[in-house]
Every structure is written in structure tokens, then in C-alpha cells.
Amino acid sequence: MTTKSFIVTGLTCTDCAARVKAAVSKVEGVDDCQLDPTTGILTVSLSRPDLPAEQIANAVSSAGHTLVIDESERRQRDKPLWGFVRFVFSRRETTLTAIAGWLTLLSLALTVIGMWFPLPAWSTIAPLAAAIVVGGIPVARHAWQELWLARGLGINTLMVIAVTGAVFIGEWAEAAIVVVLFALGEALEGYATDRARSALDSLLDLAPPMALKLLPTGETRETPVEQLTIGERVLIRPGDRVSVDGVVRAGESAVDQAPITGESVPVEKKPGDEVFAGTINTTGSLEVEVTRLAADNTLSRMIALVREAQSRQAPVQRFIDRFARIYTPAVAVIAALVAIIPPLFFGQPFWGERGWLMRALQMLVIACPCALVISTPVSLVSAMTNAASRGVLIKGGRYLEALSRARAFAFDKTGTLTQGRPMTTDVISVCTCGACPQDCGLQHAAALEAQSSHPLARALIAEAAARGVVAPPAQDVTVLGGRGLEGTVNGSRVTVASHAHFDEYIPHQDFICQQADALAAQGKTVIMVRHDDEVCALFAVADTPRTNSRHALDQLRAKGIRTIMLTGDNQTVADEIAQQIGMDEVRAGLLPEEKVAAVKELAEKYGIVAMVGDGVNDAPALAQADVGIAMGGAGSAQAMETADVVLMGDDLTQLPFIVELSRKTRNTITANIALALTVKALVFVLATLGLATLWMAIMADVGASLVVILNGMRLRRSQ
DSSP: OEEEEEEEESOOSHHHHHHHHHHHHTSTTEEEEEEETTTTEEEEEESOTTOOHHHHHHHHHHTTOEEEOOHHHHHHHTSHHHHHHHHHHTOHHHHHHHHHHHHHHHHHHHHHHTTTSOOOTHHHHHHHHHHHHHHHHHHHHHHHIIIIISOSOOHHHHHHHHHHHHHHTTOHHHHHHHHHHHHHHHHHHHHHHHHHHHGGGGGGGGSOSEEEEEOTTSOEEEEEGGGOOTTOEEEEOTTOBOOSOEEEEEOOEEEEOHHHHOOSSOEEEOTTOEEOTTOEEOSSOEEEEEOSOGGGSHHHHHHHHHHHHHTSOOHHHHHHHHHHHHHHHHHHHHHHHHHHHHHHHHOOOOSSTTSHHHHHHHHHHHTOOHHHHHTTHHHHHHHHHHHHHTTEEEOOHHHHHHHHHOOEEEEOIIIIIEEEEEEEEEEEEOOOSSOSOTTHHHHHHHHHHTTOOOHHHHHHHHHHHHTTOOOOOEEEEEEOTTSEEEEEETTEEEEEEEHHHHHHHSOOOHHHHHHHHHHHHTTOEEEEEEETTEEEEEEEEEEEEOTTHHHHHHHHHHTTOEEEEEOSSOHHHHHHHHHHHTOSEEEOSOOHHHHHHHHHHHHHHHSSEEEEEOSSTTHHHHHHSSEEEEEOGGGOHHHHHHOSEEESSSOTTHHHHHHHHHHHHHHHHHHHHHHHHHHHHHHHHHHHTTOOOHHHHHHHHHHHHHHHHHHHHGGGGOO
């Protein structure tokens, strides 16, 4: 059995999806099909792998929608103005609506002419009848599909009943206007929801379809990225978008990674560094070795994960869908009772413009749940697309909703709040001989540490390089039992070791010891250097906070969120880092299982808790939290797959952004639901009082649907 996926355009609610699914299921060779009304993704299981896509497209078309076979053509079609023109005039239903609209206008024109020149009654009724037939053909066909194929009471069925009833009581103009407005509203809603769904596709355009493949001769050849294989090399010129995920093998440049990681400043790249498809090379040429196929690159995985996330309903969305399934038949039953009870038991008029039958028909139109159903998914899709464009993957509406109610954020320390690697923070010269050059201690230390791979050694070597200190070669280097190194540099015997080693084996002055103790009290690792018999320098090395940690935490606190550090490091180091970045609470010396218990305790105290970590070391705590947020997902496939929210770059300032976005999304959904229910309740009351018209009811329904869609789409650009 073969499974294929397609995009269906124009879906506005579950009724549309049910019709399409029922029509596609009837195609010979289709064993099963699923259609997600939120994303528009149709998944078809085929017993005939060679079944032409055109047969599925024809079935979708019979249900009033369009199957997208060529994604690139759809993205071109979705450009705002051209996309709207193509969308409107490529739909047979819209063409019939246009004809029905002209016929209705003709009838109105004849009515005006008849005020001065007498005309037979049929001259104004005939165009209206023709408009009802022409515009109502697709509505009637879709109503039949709802009843007999999808086994449901959908909006098209309600429209057919309402229009038939209006004709039955002689309200020809009302019936024709309803047909035209309904079809036009469906087209506009379909186009607007497609625009919301297709916003994510703009990310696909970031990666160029062609790459400059490097040939063995040194020449380049333009090649489709889909044809590149792992291990081949491509040339990325200054100003080009990076075409592949790969590793730099030659050249140096700064690469703008904002489309993937959200970083605002270009990142320097050199041989051995990773680059991602869709990023922008700025200054120099790069020779890049392909490490992932086009279908598996970071950008493609981002889009696939967001599309999957968009299909996961938030709790409020599931509630609205359940409510709508009850609401529509309930209003239909109420409408039937309104039509029957007042005339039958209270002598009220049944016929006429203000008769109870017309009021019931108006209520049937109000029974359409489109505005209510679409109010939530379009907001969630827009918000998650916005986040993805900023380098943040949110794995579903439930996590976006949970973030809006989070009152505490727990953080891992190492690699999350800090750089994750030791850096030299203090260089103190204590040499008193007067004959040593400046930075002699750093020079001696770098000479020995060049033969070590220890992280502390890397920190000292990096500091020497930053200061332009050139280290001479060292000889006879030996390891001092895990405490340091000893060797010969320029004929002098040099020792680079911990303060404890010096206390035990190498005499030194009290003021040096006091300085070392003061640095250690700040949570720093102290390294001391001796050449010959002279202690010449001491260094402090520590894992320093990220430059944006304090700013991010300040913004979270401003939003009423409590920040807590959960770390396995010792209390002294944790307290020092917490003081530097302004952490509210510190819990140090925790084992992985103790971090899980801490998250449980925080949940009992604060309710919804988010946990921020590296996605690997803190997996149990991330899983325990209501929302697990992983850092640096662009370089970690595991983080992308396992966390609830992924920060593609190591940028903590995205945390206040997603909290604010989640709260705006919650407020937008609440406003949309309130608007949809208020409009329906208002028109329902007016219909009951006999103050509404059929076209007013359809205008209210279409208007409310468009307003909630456009309001939800604003989240695509929320900052």
C-alpha cells in the first residue's frame, strides 16, 4: 500500500473537509484518506500506486475545492493580488456566483425601471430564479455530499433549506441575494484561510533550488539541490543564499542565520563550522561539503515539524469543535420549533416576510458554525508560523496555550544560561623579579597547555591568542596527577597547576594565596603558574553567563514569571552565576532525578511550568515540565525531535517573545470566539423578533468569519 500527501485549498471548516474526504474515498484505488482541515493536508492510502493524481484532483474538485499537485505553482499563485485573481476565476463555483450576481443585479435594475415603465411581473422574477438556479447548483451538489456521503448536517444543507423556503414563500430577491452572498463569502473565506496556511511556505523559498556544484577539475556546474549527494561540495559566493546543510571545508565568511536560528547578527564561519540551507553568506566565498540531502536539511525538517504541529489541536480548539457539532443541529431543531409552535399554538402568521417560517430560515443561516470553528486554528497557525520565521519551533497549539499561562520558568545552568565552556575571566600578574616581560605567565601557561586537550587548557590558549601572546615550544611536559602540567619553556622549569597543588608542593606568598581564595569564593577555578622558583601569575577560569541571559530574565520577570535555576553544579558557582544574571531562585547540586522532583514541586506551587535546557542532558526534566524548551536545535536533531518548543539558535531573548506571542494568541482566540458568538446571538435575537432578514443573517455569518480570519492572521506579524 502506498501513501501520498497533497494540499487541498479553500477549506474553511470541518464540513468542507468531510465533503472532500467522502468524495476522495469513493475513488477506485483509494483505500483510506485523512484530511486535516487546519493544515489542508490530504493523506491518501492507495491500493493502486500508479493511480493518477488527476483522479483524486477531480474528486476534490467535485467537492468544491482544489487539489495542489505542484507546490511551486501554488506558492506563485498565493502571491497576494495575482493569487486572489487566480483563486477567484479558477473556481467554477465562483464563476457561477459571478453569473448569479449579474442576474440579481439585472433583476434589481428591471425593478427600478419598472417604477417608471410598467413591466410584467415575470420580468423581474425570471432573472432572480435563474440566479438561484445558477448560483445554487454547486451549493445543492455540496448539500447532497454532506447528507449522503459525509452523513452530516452541513452549512450547504442549511443554505439549500433556507433558499428553498424563501422561494416557497415568494421571497425571490432574498433567496437570490443569499445564494450570491453565501458563495462569495465561501470563496473569500477559502482564500483568506489559504493565505494563513501558506505563510509557512515562504520559508521554502529561502533555500535556492540550484547550487554551484564543485567538480574535480575545480570548475563549477549549476545543479538542482535535489540531485546533490552527501559528500559532494558546493561553492557559496558572497551574497548567495546557502543551498545545502553542510560543513565549511574552505574559506571564511560571516553568515546571516536569522531565517533558521533567529540570530540578529551574522555568525563567523571557518573550516569545520556547520552551515544551514536558507541562510545568507555575506562577505567571503565558502566551499561547503554536503552533510544532509535536500529533503532532510534543517529547513525542510523545520517546515515538516511545524506542519505536523499545526495539526495538533489545542484544548480550546477541541472544545470548539465538539461544541460546533452540538450547536448546529441544536439551532436547526430550535429553528424548526420556531417555525411550527407560534403558528400552531398561538395563531401567529406562518407565511410572509415577517412570518415565523422566514424567522426559522434566518436561524438556519445563523446555525452555520464557520466563524466559530475557524476562529481558533487560523490564530494558532499564524502564531506558529510567525515563531518559525523567528527560529522558534512550537510543536503544537497545546504548548502555545500552556506558555500563555506559565508562571514559572526553570533553567538548566551549563550551556543554557552560560556559554557552556570555560573562559578565562581574570589574569593577575604577581611576578616580583622585574625581569619578566608582560604576560610572561600567560606565555608560559600557553606553552604547556598547547599539549593538553583539557577544557581549562583551551580557555588559557584562547586567552593568549586574544591578547596576541605567542607561546614558545615546551619540552619534557608531564602531567601532575590531574592537577596540572610541568615542563621546560625557554630553558626554565615551568609549573601550571591548581591552587591546591601549589599549597601542597610549592611555597608561595600569603597575598597570592588570599587572591586565589578570593577568586575561588566567586565560583571560579584558579590556575597558578611558576617558572623556576618564581610564582609569576594566577588565572581564574569560569563558565561565563551568556551575554543576553540577564536581559531575557529581566523581560520574563516583567511579564510576571518566576525564574528558577536547577543545576548539578555546586552552590557557590550557582549563586555567583545567579547573582550576575538576576535569577530569582537557585537550586544547586541536583542529580537528574532531583531536577524532575524539583519541576514537580514547582508545578504544585506555580501551576504551569516551563523548563529550558539543552534538550539532551536534561531530557527527564524537560519531559516532566508542562512545556520543555530546548536550546540550539539547529545543530541537534535530537532536540528538534524531542522538545515541545525548540529555540533553533542559542538565543534566550526568544523566550520573552514566545511568552508574549502565546498571550496575544490566547487573547486573539478569546476575542474571535466572543465576536462569533455575539454576532450569532444578536442576529438570532433579531430573527426571533422578526427584525432580521435572510441576507442580513448571511452577511453577519460571512462578515464574522472574515473578521476572525483576518484578526487571527495579524499574529503572523506580531513582534
